[in-house]
Amino acid sequence: MLAGGLLVAAVALIAYYAPLDADQGLSQKIFYFHVPIALTAYACFGWGAWKALRVLWKRDEDADLESYVAIHQGTIFGALTLVTGSIWARASWGVWWSWSSRQLVLFLVLFLFYCAYFMLRFSVEPGQRRANLSAVYALFGVVLIPVSFLAIRLAEDFIHPTVFTSHGPQMSGSMFFTFCVAWAAMLATAFALYSIELAGKRLDFRLRELKELLT
Amino acid sequence: MRYFEDVVVLTRKDLLLELRARDTLPAMLLFVVAALVVFHFALPADAGELAGLGLLWVAIVFTALLGLSRAWTPEREQGVIDGLVLAPADRSAIWAGKAIASFAFLAAAEVVALPAFGLFFSGLDAAVVAGVLLADVGICAVGAFLAAVSAATRARELLLPVLFLPLVIPIVVGGVGASVTDAPARYLAFLALYDALFATLCWASFEYVVTE
Numbered sequence A: 001m002l003a004g005g006l007l008v009a010a011v012a013l014i015a016y017y018a019p020l021d022a023d024q025g026l027s028q029k030i031f032y033f034h035v036p037i038a039l040t041a042y043a044c045f046g047w048g049a050w051k052a053l054r055v056l057w058k059r060d061e062d063a064d065l066e067s068y069v070a071i072h073q074g075t076i077f078g079a080l081t082l083v084t085g086s087i088w089a090r091a092s093w094g095v096w097w098s099w100s101s102r103q104l105v106l107f108l109v110l111f112l113f114y115c116a117y118f119m120l121r122f123s124v125e126p127g128q129r130r131a132n133l134s135a136v137y138a139l140f141g142v143v144l145i146p147v148s149f150l151a152i153r154l155a156e157d158f159i160h161p162t163v164f165t166s167h168g169p170q171m172s173g174s175m176f177f178t179f180c181v182a183w184a185a186m187l188a189t190a191f192a193l194y195s196i197e198l199a200g201k202r203l204d205f206r207l208r209e210l211k212e213l214l215t
Numbered sequence B: 001m002r003y004f005e006d007v008v009v010l011t012r013k014d015l016l017l018e019l020r021a022r023d024t025l026p027a028m029l030l031f032v033v034a035a036l037v038v039f040h041f042a043l044p045a046d047a048g049e050l051a052g053l054g055l056l057w058v059a060i061v062f063t064a065l066l067g068l069s070r071a072w073t074p075e076r077e078q079g080v081i082d083g084l085v086l087a088p089a090d091r092s093a094i095w096a097g098k099a100i101a102s103f104a105f106l107a108a109a110e111v112v113a114l115p116a117f118g119l120f121f122s123g124l125d126a127a128v129v130a131g132v133l134l135a136d137v138g139i140c141a142v143g144a145f146l147a148a149v150s151a152a153t154r155a156r157e158l159l160l161p162v163l164f165l166p167l168v169i170p171i172v173v174g175g176v177g178a179s180v181t182d183a184p185a186r187y188l189a190f191l192a193l194y195d196a197l198f199a200t201l202c203w204a205s206f207e208y209v210v211t212e
Helices: A002-017 A026-059 A061-093 A100-120 A126-161 A171-213 B002-022 B024-043 B047-067 B075-076 B080-086 B094-122 B126-151 B156-180 B185-210
Strands: none
Touching: A002 A026, A002 A171, A026 A061, A026 A100, A026 A126, A026 A171, A061 A100, A061 A126, A061 A171, A100 B156, A126 B126, A126 B156, A126 B185, B002 B080, B002 B094, B024 B047, B024 B094, B047 B094, B047 B126, B047 B156, B075 B080, B075 B126, B080 B094, B080 B185, B094 B126, B094 B185, B126 B156, B126 B185, B156 B185
């Protein structure tokens, strides 16, 4: 409910309240989707890794499913980041993909990494072994995020020798406010999806247990 | 010092096994030389030296993958891994031994590959060799760990490249940077940082890969 309300508010603000960007015009508005979605994906990956740590450290059995669902949401938001970023690149630079956009490259690496996470998870029988392996790999993910970020910055120096500044103009107050609302909306949406998926998965699990009891 | 003795014993076991069976190393040597020949034909005539140096890193990563994909096969087939886990030693020593043995194989393959590269493509300088050595540490630390992870799954060797390549992208960036730029110091430092970070992570979490 909150997520829906915030999303409507964010879309309304983006459409009517936030001023048009002087350089990019209408296409800049995708910024209010792209960046909050990207930050939300990071939040999901971070949350998933925290739950993974709980699996290994406290032997918390629920945390395995929570970690998986958080990473699942993170991957969905990561894919959305790639899509919105690609559209934005098309609108402002005229190409669908640009290796000079750090965030996009980083998200591509992360997307590959977390797809591998799912392959790993689905090729192990459910149980403590699977929880351990998934959790360990999820922890690798949060170390990989800053390392890849650094690597992509370093790689620019020999692939693209020109230095370009990140986001030139500072945001005005109304832009920043819209941005914050959009971010809150994305976080709320991610949390709502997370809760729904978690509830669904738990229900599934209990149903299977009951079925086994009956047979 | 018990820990180091354990690591030495485990490394020695792998090296001895390779010395007697000669399973992995000949394949790695042949593969890396064949890959360099393929790269010669993959590069257009005017591609230049730098493109060749980039491909050297592709050859190294895939040669390492070839060796690593079989790293835990003897343990699994003979059920040695259960014995090692039951042994009264720190479990991370199993990983350390395997990583050091893999490093030895990869370094041996490169003793042939780097001169061959110098012969076929272009000369190498100290920065490239330093980059290769630092990268090998990271590749073998992470690779031996992920090979154990993939050996515990149903997909086995199939899964290793999928798990490994996204994690190895920073190594390729550091290695290529050290090879092609004039100021390799920061790339070497980055490789060292990667090695330290991921080796620590592997060392700390290996126990959860082999136990339930």
